Amino acid sequence: MSNSIKHFINQFDLQTRLFNNVTEGISDNDSIKRLNANTNHVAWLTGHVASTRYMLAGATEPFPELFQNGKGLQNDAKYPPIKELTKDWNALAEKISNTLQKLPEEALSTQMPQAVPTGNTLADFIAFINHHEAYTIGQIGIARRFFGKQ
Numbered sequence: 001m002s003n004s005i006k007h008f009i010n011q012f013d014l015q016t017r018l019f020n021n022v023t024e025g026i027s028d029n030d031s032i033k034r035l036n037a038n039t040n041h042v043a044w045l046t047g048h049v050a051s052t053r054y055m056l057a058g059a060t061e062p063f064p065e066l067f068q069n070g071k072g073l074q075n076d077a078k079y080p081p082i083k084e085l086t087k088d089w090n091a092l093a094e095k096i097s098n099t100l101q102k103l104p105e106e107a108l109s110t111q112m113p114q115a116v117p118t119g120n121t122l123a124d125f126i127a128f129i130n131h132h133e134a135y136t137i138g139q140i141g142i143a144r145r146f147f148g149k150q
Helices: 003-023 042-057 062-070 082-086 091-099 105-109 121-145
Strands: 112-118 120-123
Touching: 003 042, 003 082, 003 091, 003 105, 003 121, 042 062, 042 082, 042 105, 082 120, 105 121, 112 121, 120 121
Parallel strands: none
Antiparallel strands: 112 120
């Protein structure tokens, strides 16, 4: 395995662990509270980042009406309990990590059909996804502190 791929996997594995940490112990009641009218709630943040993992793993999104294709927060929607939103996280993580471990170094320079803000290669896409996850997990962490949790 190349160093580049190893670094991507390390970031990915870290975010897998951090996601489990920040979502643990958040009640369903707290998960739908917003810090203010301009923020997303934890249920949406959790489902949104999990939705990305479903896409990466080639798995079926269980809540497409809420999250598929980057759908934003819907004020009038009923969001599933946190346990439902997180239930496949570790299985998806294992599948994606196994795929990354088998990825040859030269695949990282493959051009993607659609560019992301970091560029248009597979390496750029993976870097963007890692950033996206870290950013979203950070928002959940802030909400967690707001709810009085460690």
